[in-house]
Amino acid sequence: MSAYEIIFYLLAAFILGNGILAMTTTKIFRAAIFLLFTLIGVAGLYFWMQIEFVAAVQIIVYVGGIVVLIIFSIFLTQQSGLEMPKATLQRKIFSGIAAICGAGLTGLLISQYGFTNNPDAVLDDSVQNIGTQMLDYEDVGFALPFEVISILLLAAMIGAIVIAMKSKVEES
């Protein structure tokens, strides 16, 4: 087993271990922190695959954005410092079934895809290439999804501002 593989298994153990801890802990803030470690582990996996751009984006979006938001919402929740009650048996059974179904579906898809090992395919992950493809409307471009997502985010932002805005009618 080469060091490359050893690092992969270490990362995988880190991700899975933290994922299990995030599920089983009864303190909600700890769960958020373990989730954070899982996401950092996934970023580490991207670094291991040497696609640094995706890794950096993973850290920016998930660690810097989403987990901080989760933690903020925990801070602002009442009695979030208390331990949560253990899950009931009914819940455990149903969540177990859901997890098995999800894992089965994913496994089925992966086994059907049949990864072909193609050493000739060179992955050009330079940022220049990503940027060009993102705004390219030719054959290999992603201009349409990019713009659609931009509009979605813009709509979400405007919605947030509208919700947060004080209406002047109420004040007077």
Add this chain to the structure above:
Amino acid sequence: MISFEYIADNIDKWLNNTFSPWLALTIEFVIVGVLCIGLFAVLGLVLIMMERKVSAYMQVRLGPNRVGPKGMFQTVADTLKLLVKEGLTPAGSDKFLFNLAPFVVMIAAMLVLAPIAFAKNFQIWDINIGVLYVSAVSSIGVIGILMAGWASNNKYSLLGAMRSGAQIVSYELSAGLSILVVVIFTGDLSISQIIESQQTGWWIFRGHIPMLIAFIIFIIAVTAETNRAPFDLAEAESELTAGFHTEYSGMKFALFFLAEYVNIFIVCAIGATLFLGGWMPLHIGNWEAFNSIMDWIPSSLWFVGKTFFLIFVIMWFRWTFPRLRIDQLLNLEWKYLLPISMFNLLLATLIAIQGWYF
């Protein structure tokens, strides 16, 4: 000529000739790790000393002047004191997270050190997404602060952590946008390429107006991101005792303190790299004679000089300006810095496309 590049190359050659490649690589990892930790220790001592002396001179005092010549060993004595102090863990705290938090802050600071070029061709990891990596990894530090604030089970700590979170998340935006201005001019994210592109002059001179605005915004934003006065709401001695590290003592407190100063060094090093050319000596266009004279000064000295100049500027801010209120802080970011840096980004794009820079 002895330079860091020369020393590093020779050590690398010697190790590879003496040991097997794997062992050589492992030894190099260990050396780099030890050097990083050593750099942290030295930086902690030097920067805290510098801060105390600068603050004293700006307030017409002498500063520490008892331990050693001119008080130079004061920080060494302070560190020894912190080392032997008891690290208390409060009874009502979440002990695991409480003890983990200082290490998260420290590790985040350590990871950012990787892509910084300390001298010509002297860099731990020349990653191709350099500045993106820096802005990504530096955002892990805020998690440590939030963790410390929550785990302390103390309302001051929690308030401090929340303020810190809001502050860092919002100021990251304008810091990122001002970094983007440099990226637009350079067309590359890697630190070594950004430095290479400043061969004929530093960006702050070549990029004139948009670069100057970006530089000012960057300095303001990083001052806020490192939780320093006038943006030290997360600590705010007079309101929150000590903010997120109220409950920490001994070495765990020292780690927070050290991480703060290391973060200052890192953001100043990034600022020096992006706007002032990193290790690149002061070159002016095609003045060959002038450029070759400037090349005589070692590149590591250029880097350290620029970084410490920026650190001095940030200290100057701290000892001049009063602390902002939380609403003023958020107003400054969302009503002033963010719109200005967005327009600045458009202006920079226009200038870069038209080639209206030197």
Add this chain to the structure above:
Amino acid sequence: MFITQYIKEVFTGVKSLLIGMRRTGYYFTHHKEIITQQYPNEIPVMAERFKGEVIMLHDQNNEHACTGCTACELACPNATIKIVTKFDITPEGKKKKAIDKFVYHLELCTLCNLCIEACPTGAIKMGQNFEHSVFNRAELTKVLNKPGSKVRDDVE
């Protein structure tokens, strides 16, 4: 106009910050004019009104002006002063009340100056000594009249 107002605000803000930085920059480069006193090396001269401790004034004949009237003891809000009196035999054979010990508890004193205001003869005043740290708390209990001292003749 909104935009001009905005730009003006930014510029006045930056300008005022620069004025502040120029001031501290001036101090930084002119550090010869240190305003603090280097305490253990140079003993600071305290102001006349500084209240460090209660002292009793003695002249060169080792005489003081305290008649032992206990006005200061009564005026003291927290029992800092305790006057122990005795009876001197005057040359005419008459007994005369005088102080034996003027006991002063520095550890209890709040330096409020009420005893000095109460004193009818001006025998005590506030001294300027501020270095009161001792290793033993008992040392803070002081006897203010010097040994062998007596009340001045002209004081009634």
